[in-house]
Amino acid sequence: MNIDIGNALGTTPGVTEATLERLDDRVIDAHEQISTGRQTDSHGYAALNLPERTDPEAIRQAVDRFADTEAIVTVGIGGSALGAATIARALGGSPESYFLDNVDPARIRRLLDRLPLEQTVIHAVSKSGTTAETLSNFLIVKQALTQQGIDWRDRTIVTTGSEGNLRQLADRHDLPALDVPSGVPGRYAVLSAVGLVPAALQGHDIEAILRGGSDIATGLTGSLFESPAYAYGAVSYALAQRGAQANAVVPYAESLETFAEWYAQLWAESLGKDGIGQTPIRALGATDQHSQLQLYRAGPRDKLVTMIRPRERPDVEIPETDLDGLSYLGGATLGELLDAEFDATEASLEAADRPSVRIEIDRVDERSLGRLLYGIEAACVLYGELANIETFTQPAVEWSKRAARGLLGGGEFSEAEQVADKTTLVVSDSSSQ
Amino acid sequence: MNIDIGNALGTTPGVTEATLERLDDRVIDAHEQISTGRQTDSHGYAALNLPERTDPEAIRQAVDRFADTEAIVTVGIGGSALGAATIARALGGSPESYFLDNVDPARIRRLLDRLPLEQTVIHAVSKSGTTAETLSNFLIVKQALTQQGIDWRDRTIVTTGSEGNLRQLADRHDLPALDVPSGVPGRYAVLSAVGLVPAALQGHDIEAILRGGSDIATGLTGSLFESPAYAYGAVSYALAQRGAQANAVVPYAESLETFAEWYAQLWAESLGKDGIGQTPIRALGATDQHSQLQLYRAGPRDKLVTMIRPRERPDVEIPETDLDGLSYLGGATLGELLDAEFDATEASLEAADRPSVRIEIDRVDERSLGRLLYGIEAACVLYGELANIETFTQPAVEWSKRAARGLLGGGEFSEAEQVADKTTLVVSDSSSQ
Numbered sequence: 001m002n003i004d005i006g007n008a009l010g011t012t013p014g015v016t017e018a019t020l021e022r023l024d025d026r027v028i029d030a031h032e033q034i035s036t037g038r039q040t041d042s043h044g045y046a047a048l049n050l051p052e053r054t055d056p057e058a059i060r061q062a063v064d065r066f067a068d069t070e071a072i073v074t075v076g077i078g079g080s081a082l083g084a085a086t087i088a089r090a091l092g093g094s095p096e097s098y099f100l101d102n103v104d105p106a107r108i109r110r111l112l113d114r115l116p117l118e119q120t121v122i123h124a125v126s127k128s129g130t131t132a133e134t135l136s137n138f139l140i141v142k143q144a145l146t147q148q149g150i151d152w153r154d155r156t157i158v159t160t161g162s163e164g165n166l167r168q169l170a171d172r173h174d175l176p177a178l179d180v181p182s183g184v185p186g187r188y189a190v191l192s193a194v195g196l197v198p199a200a201l202q203g204h205d206i207e208a209i210l211r212g213g214s215d216i217a218t219g220l221t222g223s224l225f226e227s228p229a230y231a232y233g234a235v236s237y238a239l240a241q242r243g244a245q246a247n248a249v250v251p252y253a254e255s256l257e258t259f260a261e262w263y264a265q266l267w268a269e270s271l272g273k274d275g276i277g278q279t280p281i282r283a284l285g286a287t288d289q290h291s292q293l294q295l296y297r298a299g300p301r302d303k304l305v306t307m308i309r310p311r312e313r314p315d316v317e318i319p320e321t322d323l324d325g326l327s328y329l330g331g332a333t334l335g336e337l338l339d340a341e342f343d344a345t346e347a348s349l350e351a352a353d354r355p356s357v358r359i360e361i362d363r364v365d366e367r368s369l370g371r372l373l374y375g376i377e378a379a380c381v382l383y384g385e386l387a388n389i390e391t392f393t394q395p396a397v398e399w400s401k402r403a404a405r406g407l408l409g410g411g412e413f414s415e416a417e418q419v420a421d422k423t424t425l426v427v428s429d430s431s432s433q
Numbered sequence: 434m435n436i437d438i439g440n441a442l443g444t445t446p447g448v449t450e451a452t453l454e455r456l457d458d459r460v461i462d463a464h465e466q467i468s469t470g471r472q473t474d475s476h477g478y479a480a481l482n483l484p485e486r487t488d489p490e491a492i493r494q495a496v497d498r499f500a501d502t503e504a505i506v507t508v509g510i511g512g513s514a515l516g517a518a519t520i521a522r523a524l525g526g527s528p529e530s531y532f533l534d535n536v537d538p539a540r541i542r543r544l545l546d547r548l549p550l551e552q553t554v555i556h557a558v559s560k561s562g563t564t565a566e567t568l569s570n571f572l573i574v575k576q577a578l579t580q581q582g583i584d585w586r587d588r589t590i591v592t593t594g595s596e597g598n599l600r601q602l603a604d605r606h607d608l609p610a611l612d613v614p615s616g617v618p619g620r621y622a623v624l625s626a627v628g629l630v631p632a633a634l635q636g637h638d639i640e641a642i643l644r645g646g647s648d649i650a651t652g653l654t655g656s657l658f659e660s661p662a663y664a665y666g667a668v669s670y671a672l673a674q675r676g677a678q679a680n681a682v683v684p685y686a687e688s689l690e691t692f693a694e695w696y697a698q699l700w701a702e703s704l705g706k707d708g709i710g711q712t713p714i715r716a717l718g719a720t721d722q723h724s725q726l727q728l729y730r731a732g733p734r735d736k737l738v739t740m741i742r743p744r745e746r747p748d749v750e751i752p753e754t755d756l757d758g759l760s761y762l763g764g765a766t767l768g769e770l771l772d773a774e775f776d777a778t779e780a781s782l783e784a785a786d787r788p789s790v791r792i793e794i795d796r797v798d799e800r801s802l803g804r805l806l807y808g809i810e811a812a813c814v815l816y817g818e819l820a821n822i823e824t825f826t827q828p829a830v831e832w833s834k835r836a837a838r839g840l841l842g843g844g845e846f847s848e849a850e851q852v853a854d855k856t857t858l859v860v861s862d863s864s865s866q
Contacts, residue, residue, distance in 0.1 A: 006857035078723025231860035265724035272728025290511025291698035295705025298829035316538040328843030344836035396730035403777035410761030424439035427664035
């Protein structure tokens with residue numbers, strides 16, 4: 001993994017090398033904190049030990065019985081789905097991997113209608129084992145299996161914490177069950193069974209994913225000039241301090257589109273608290289040049305653009321053409337076109353005096369993906385240290401969970417009563433009245 | 434379409450009813466501008482005449498010959514794809530609709546490998562007829578058809594402007610060809626052939642989509658208190674003036690996920706200029722409560738959250754369960770759970786003193802979708818008038834287009850030379866060297 005922060009130097013907002021050298025003194029301290037947290041396996045910091053702690057053999061054993069599988073459905077939400085979805089989208093492969101990571105009646109019905117359920121593995125993931133969305137979806141899937149005469153216990157694997165409904169279910173029915181590691185917030189759990197089960201079912205080299213994480217872990221020193229993860233975290237922090245309140249994450253590879261979603265959760269839930277936090281904006285290159293670039297180049301000076309690309313990719317040649325003015329495309333490849341657009345967009349931001357950072361991985365394979373995921377996690381943890389916030393909590397999401405539960409009759413919650421008090425000022429079109 | 438702006442009153446940032454009444458004087462003037470622009474079919478404003486101008490019969494005639502179709506591939510990028518993709522995702526249906534809206538070698542190869550090309554319609558869309566990404570993809574698709582012994586001319590329909598390569602191609606080979614209406618920027622073209630061809634191929638009621646647009650057009654008066662579109666545009670503008678630099682667009686329906694992308698292009702390219710413009714952030718409910726809500730509730734006070742939902746949807750019951758503490762879910766439906774989460778999230782933003790706006794449509798069908806699309810366009814145009822910017826241009830994206838063309842040997846462009854001058858400061862992990 002390479003990080004090029006050259007285009008954050010001297011832009012507006014921007015940093016100077018002198019700024020970064022001063023900041024590096026704080027990176028040393030932050031690194032001490034992180035190292036201590038890792039050594040004591042403290043809450044959150046424990047996530048950075050996953051490359052060594054996760055047992056790929058246990059995952060392989062748990063999924064071995066599902067060799068005859070045509071589809072995998074991961075039932076989970078937020079951190080229980082995004083890591084696995086990122087890996088599935090990046091590496092592709094078969095059996096096809098699906099995600100029920102929302103509550104949407106139309107979506108679940110369509111998915112259950114089209115899947116060969118007797119050849120489908122259900123991977124139910126919830127750290128608490130009680131997440132309403134996940135358990136609701138799981139109950140519906142379980143019923144669909146039963147209605148087709150399939151024993152759901154033969155098709156289900158569970159990844160969960162040490163207690164809760166999913167753990168009880170696994171114990172009661174002797175389901176294959178893997179652990180959500182303790183001390184690891186969901187959004188940092190990709191390098192555990194939470195993220196790796198579908199990849200293992202697809203026969204991907206999950207050891208190489210973990211090895212990629214170790215590569216970056218080993219290289220975490222106390223200097224941003226030596227570690228690409230820290231360089232990225234420190235520069236993002238420094239730019240946010242100087243006005244880059246938003247961070248547009250733009251992978252130039254469709255296989256990394258879900259990675260941008262994973263990134264957005266990590267960044268938003270870790271750093272968005274105490275009235276501060278850099279807002280992640282997920283995007284996709286080159287497509288979003290035709291959608292968002294106008295704003296990034298000419299809108300408010302409140303953004304960092306993070307551009308990500310693999311240095312190698314499979315390629316497709318553009319056929320020769322006699323169409324007027326298009327002969328320059330013939331003989332080039334789509335990959336060359338995409339790289340030219342990447343370089344051009346980066347330069348166009350520089351020409352407009354706007355900061356960007358370039359992240360390059362070797363290619364979209366297991367090891368590079370492990371590096372990228374771990375690298376961004378370490379960057380986020382460093383940012384949290386520098387910003388002096390509690391990186392590993394997410395207190396602000398509890399309110400609406402209690403309110404929703406109260407609204408559904410799941411107990412007395414004062415939050416539910418406040419829903420009824422909503423101020424309204426409605427404007428309607430007459431046709432819909 | 435209903436807009437409830439109640440939760441933007443008195444929040445931080447927020448507006449008061451007195452603010453809105455003052456602002457309404459400016460809405461009257463802006464509406465005059467818009468009306469004049471529509472009457473004279475001026476550049477951009479012409480888009481708001483599409484519900485009356487677009488001829489659905491011409492679209493039906495052009496697609497009639499493709500009755501035996503199993504798949505539709507729209508080749509376009511930005512505004513040439515997002516509108517059609519929004520409709521396709523919202524309404525679903527068959528034949529399946531695909532989009533080559535990026536240059537990505539892995540993506541195009543996988544798509545061409547899996548499609549039954551002899552039963553596939555290619556819809557090539559480019560206003561200029563020369564867009565490098567679109568023409569490159571089209572040349573590759575055309576070659577793939579030819580290699581399989583299929584006459585590409587029998588499988589291709591073109592939507593383009595009055596000149597350019599695609600128009601020449603259509604003229605030379607007598608292809609069915611539809612017009613990108615003149616005076617309509619790509620991002621405002623959804624209610625023309627650009628957005629409607631795939632829907633027509635799927636047998637959707639494109640007349641009803643246009644009628645939905647007309648419903649809103651008819652209701653555009655000079656007051657934000659009478660038109661939901663103007664209410665939304667005016668409140669978004671007023672909140673941006675008071676610090677809501679970002680606008681998170683959160684549909685609570687997976688079928689509207691692409692709508693958020695379409696919205697993001699419309700908002701970013703129209704309003705992101707002259708150093709101002711509200712940054713759209715695309716999201717998805719309820720999933721992103723487990724990803725972004727922490728930031729929206731507890732991060733910087735720089736956001737408006739736009740929550741969108743259909744009032745009716747097909748539903749799925751959650752089975753009864755004896756799992757501890759989950760009995761409250763049994764007998765409820767997924768739709769009720771989703772609605773409870775919507776209400777809870779909205780109330781949780783209010784409780785945290787953060788603004789949100791609620792947009793409700795009747796259901797995700799043709800007419801409601803037409804209303805929603807036209808309503809957001811009208812809101813965006815009003816915002817542009819209030820902000821006094823050139824809503825219908827996108828000058829900042831040209832730089833990188835010229836640079837990319839230069840890099841690929843398509844001519845002499847000074848921008849391409851600047852790419853080589855990029856400042857670099859690279860930090861690598863040792864393992865990747």
